[in-house]
Amino acid sequence: xxxxxxxxxxxxxxxxxxxxxxxxxxxxxxxxxxxxxxxxxxxxxxxxxxxxxxxxxxxxxxxxxxxxxxxxxxxxxxxxxxxxxxxxxxxxxxxxxxxxxxxxxxxxxxxxxxxxxxxxxxxxxxxxxxxxxxxxxxxxxxxxxxxxxxxxxxxxxxxxxxxxxxxxxxxxxxxxxxxxxxxxxxxxxxxxxxxxxxxxxxxxxxxxxxxxxxxxxxxxxxxxxxxxxxxxxxxxxxxxxxxxxxxxxxxxxxxxxxxxxxxxxxxxxxxxxxxxxxxxxxxxxxxxxxxxxxxxxxxxxxxxxxxxxxxxxxxxxxxxxxxxxxxxxxxxxxxxxxxxxxxxxxxxxxxxxxxxxxxxxxxxxxxxxxxxxxxxxxxxxxxxxxxxxxxxxxxxxxxxxxxxxxxxxxxxxxxxxxxxxxxxxxxxxxxxxxxxxxxxxxxxxxxxxxxxxxxxxxxxxxxxxxxxxxxxxxxxxxxxxxxxxxxxxxxxxxxxxxxxxxxxxxxxxxxxxxxxxxxxxxxxxxxxxxxxxxxxxxxxxxxx
Numbered sequence: 001x002x003x004x005x006x007x008x009x010x011x012x013x014x015x016x017x018x019x020x021x022x023x024x025x026x027x028x029x030x031x032x033x034x035x036x037x038x039x040x041x042x043x044x045x046x047x048x049x050x051x052x053x054x055x056x057x058x059x060x061x062x063x064x065x066x067x068x069x070x071x072x073x074x075x076x077x078x079x080x081x082x083x084x085x086x087x088x089x090x091x092x093x094x095x096x097x098x099x100x101x102x103x104x105x106x107x108x109x110x111x112x113x114x115x116x117x118x119x120x121x122x123x124x125x126x127x128x129x130x131x132x133x134x135x136x137x138x139x140x141x142x143x144x145x146x147x148x149x150x151x152x153x154x155x156x157x158x159x160x161x162x163x164x165x166x167x168x169x170x171x172x173x174x175x176x177x178x179x180x181x182x183x184x185x186x187x188x189x190x191x192x193x194x195x196x197x198x199x200x201x202x203x204x205x206x207x208x209x210x211x212x213x214x215x216x217x218x219x220x221x222x223x224x225x226x227x228x229x230x231x232x233x234x235x236x237x238x239x240x241x242x243x244x245x246x247x248x249x250x251x252x253x254x255x256x257x258x259x260x261x262x263x264x265x266x267x268x269x270x271x272x273x274x275x276x277x278x279x280x281x282x283x284x285x286x287x288x289x290x291x292x293x294x295x296x297x298x299x300x301x302x303x304x305x306x307x308x309x310x311x312x313x314x315x316x317x318x319x320x321x322x323x324x325x326x327x328x329x330x331x332x333x334x335x336x337x338x339x340x341x342x343x344x345x346x347x348x349x350x351x352x353x354x355x356x357x358x359x360x361x362x363x364x365x366x367x368x369x370x371x372x373x374x375x376x377x378x379x380x381x382x383x384x385x386x387x388x389x390x391x392x393x394x395x396x397x398x399x400x401x402x403x404x405x406x407x408x409x410x411x412x413x414x415x416x417x418x419x420x421x422x423x424x425x426x427x428x429x430x431x432x433x434x435x436x437x438x439x440x441x442x443x444x445x446x447x448x449x450x451x452x453x454x455x456x457x458x459x460x461x462x463x464x465x466x467x468x469x470x471x472x473x474x475x476x477x478x479x480x481x482x483x484x485x486x487x488x489x490x491x492x493x494x495x496x497x498x499x500x501x502x503x504x505x506x507x508x509x510x511x512x513x514x515x516x517x518x519x520x521x522x523x524x525x526x527x528x529x530x531x532x533x534x535x536x537x538x539x540x541x542x543x544x
């Protein structure tokens with residue numbers, strides 16, 4: 001039996017955000033160098049006050065007033081201590097008999113604060129040297145110092161696991177970063193440019209990084225160019241990943257321990273809590289990437305570019321694999337759910353305790369196509385501009401340290417990275433824009449390709465979700481492709497006035513069923529417009 005606690009009232013959040021940014025800079029030219037330097041400070045502070053969440057200790061004591069439940073609530077809940085002895089929570093049709101003091105004990109206001117700060121000082125300079133066959137040699141150098149800090153305080157009561165439906169999430173960390181870099185642009189001969197760059201970073205929490213980059217561009221004709229780049233990359237762990245604290249979420253997972261004991265219900269994925277803890281021993285992520293592409297301008301107002309790329313990351317920072325954490329015993333269980341007659345049944349998993357780890361590597365390979373064409377309209381009716389962007393993923397292969405590999409391209413998997421948004425292997429955006437003087441109207445077509453509802457390619461477990469009768473969910477275990485159309489306009493009737501608006505999801509398309517998605521809301525976050533429906537916005541802006 002489930003009781004929705006409607007008498008407590010809706011869950012409400014009052015969020016107040018304050019963003020501060022200050023920047024001062026100086027620039028000049030001396031001995032052939034153009035230079036500038038700046039000092040930046042920015043901070044973001046967010047406070048979140050919430051209502052409508054139930055306190056576990058008061059709920060248990062008011063619904064089931066055993067001596068243990070009462071003692072726990074008296075020790076931890078001031079609102080409960082203020083209630084008369086023998087008070088209970090009346091639910092359903094008798095809820096009107098509850099006093100305001102009962103609800104004050106059940107659902108007091110809870111809150112948390114978050115803040116991030118960045119202070120940065122940088123200096124950069126550029127100049128040209130001599131002259132090569134294709135033109136002068138360009139040089140750029142720079143240096144910077146940056147202090148970063150981030151803190152998320154836990155929501156009131158979650159540090160004791162006392163808020164029903166809301167897990168513990170908090171982190172705290174700070175560091176200093178020093179960096180120096182240089183770049184050279186060499187037009188070695190007409191139509192050929194070679195670039196090279198090197199950057200050094202020092203992080204006080206994870207050490208040094210050297211990241212080079214080289215590139216070449218060949219333009220044999222004005223309408224055609226070939227380009228290629230190769231680079232190394234570096235990403236230091238964030239405070240949420242190597243600081244202190246932990247993040248709460250939900251995930252879908254089966255229970256191999258109970259399944260092996262013969263508990264059939266444990267063999268199917270279920271929605272359980274997930275607590276991910278920072279890992280101070282994390283190494284930075286390092287990557288190698290390359291890109292090969294062409295640029296073709298077949299007509300004066302037409303441009304097409306096609307790029308084939310690959311990114312290979314080592315020591316990728318990911319959430320620990322959920323099955324690995326379960327098999328290692330890092331779980332919390334409810335022993336009261338153990339099935340009678342099955343010896344050794346430990347009860348259902350209520351939460352998985354995982355940490356951030358360095359996975360062996362991830363290799364992502366894809367193809368990007370960009371096209372643009374503009375055409376003037378007769379009699380001064382402005383211009384039509386057409387844009388197209390398409391991305392295809394060939395591979396999203398993650399290999400763990402034990403040598404096991406999973407390819408997520410085109411599947412719903414990789415939930416610990418995408419929050420179960422999935423990894424569609426085809427996505428496209430088409431846009432047609434009419435521009436005339438002070439008016440612009442655009443029609444945008446957004447396309448998401450189909451997604452196999454499996455955790456990874458060729459998953460031996462088959463479909464990740466099932467209907468009550470056991471059939472694959474959705475039908476054929478495939479999340480259908482989804483396309484929406486938006487209209488956006490902007491009009492400036494006067495220099496200082498601007499009127500703007502949009503119609504999102506013009507044809508009111510409904511998002512396809514997605515039972516695996518984060519939070520079990522039955523639609524994919526990529527298809528948000530199809531869950532909201534047709535949406536109108538209208539606004540105006542005046543500049544003083």
